[in-house]
Amino acid sequence: MTEIDQGIQYMKEGKLEEAAQYFTDEIEKNPQDPVHYINFGNLLLHMKDYERAERFYQKATELDDNAATAYYGLGNCHFEQENFESAKEPFEKAISLGLEEADPYFMLGMTFLYDEQFKLSLPYLQRASELSPEDVDVQFQYGLALAQTQQLDYAKSTFNKVLALQKEHSDAHYNLGVIALYDENIEQALEHFNQALEIQPEHLLADNGKKQIEKMLEEE
Template sequence: MDRNTKAINLMKEKKFEEAAQLFTEVIEENPEDPLGYINFGNLLMHINDLERAQRFFNKAIELDQHAATAYYGLGNLYFEQSVYPKAQDNFQKAIEFGLEEADVYYMLGMTFQNEEHDKLALPYLLRATELNTEDDEILFQYGLALAQSNHIKDAKDIFVKVLQLNESNSDAHYNLGVIALYEDQPEVALQHFNEALAIQPEHVLAENGKKQIEQLLDSN
């Protein structure tokens, strides 16, 4: 196992000081290789040292202007700071330079989602679901973007698929409840809100939805 791989495994075990020591050795031995700087930047992101992380990602790009994962790192860094236009620029560069992974499309979609540009988010979130068909959170966010773009039927189909992947996704039940209300099916909505609350008893939106339906049904 090479030192980069060993250090990445140490990061996963939250042994950050030991990982930092190995990454430092990698950089000292190969100061012209951008990979060491990218990995160290990722480590600094994990411990929330964003200023230093940015310097390491920028150093990697100085060494290789096509270092896709360095741009991805910068995208994540700006996303953490809610600087979404800069995050978008860097995620798009990562894709342009060959990073064809679900995470980069997902994060790019989420930058638009957080700016309430749901229609702009759709193609990126769709691509993320194509690249990773087993991640219920990616699929859920795609469904949410569809719903917020008024593609209600398509959103409903997606939330059903989310529950097929993860029957404990309370937010999928909540959104199916909202769609059922939109379709004038209060009993179905109540069932979904109850399911959401069974999974997550503190789900405030589902609790409010349940109360509104119960008041509606009681008044009839």
């Protein structure tokens, strides 16, 4: 195991001080290698030390303008601080440099989703869902984007896929309940709201939806 591999292993084990020392030593030995700066940036990001993490990622891009993972790290720095507009460019850069994994597509899609630019989020979340078909969170967020853009049939199919991956997903049931209401299928909506509440009794939105349906049925 190389020294840098050992540093990553320390991170996985939660031994952050040991990891920091390894990355520091590697940077001192090889100050022109961007990988060490990226790894240290990842450690600092994990510790929510965003300002220092950003400096390490920036240094990596100065050493190698094609360091896609450094731009991905920069995007995460901005995203975690809810600077969604600032996060878009580095995520886009990471993708343009060939980081063909679900994560950058997903995170770029999420920046648009949180910025309420739902249509712009769709192609990135769709690509992430294709690259990571078994990832529950990816599939769920893609379903939300589809619902927000009124593509309800596709959203319904995606939320059902979420439930196939994770049977007890209260938010998927809640959203299927909302779609059923749009389709005027009251019984199905009530069933989904009940299932959401069975999984998560404090699910306020599902509880509100259930009460609205019960009130509608009483007034009939």
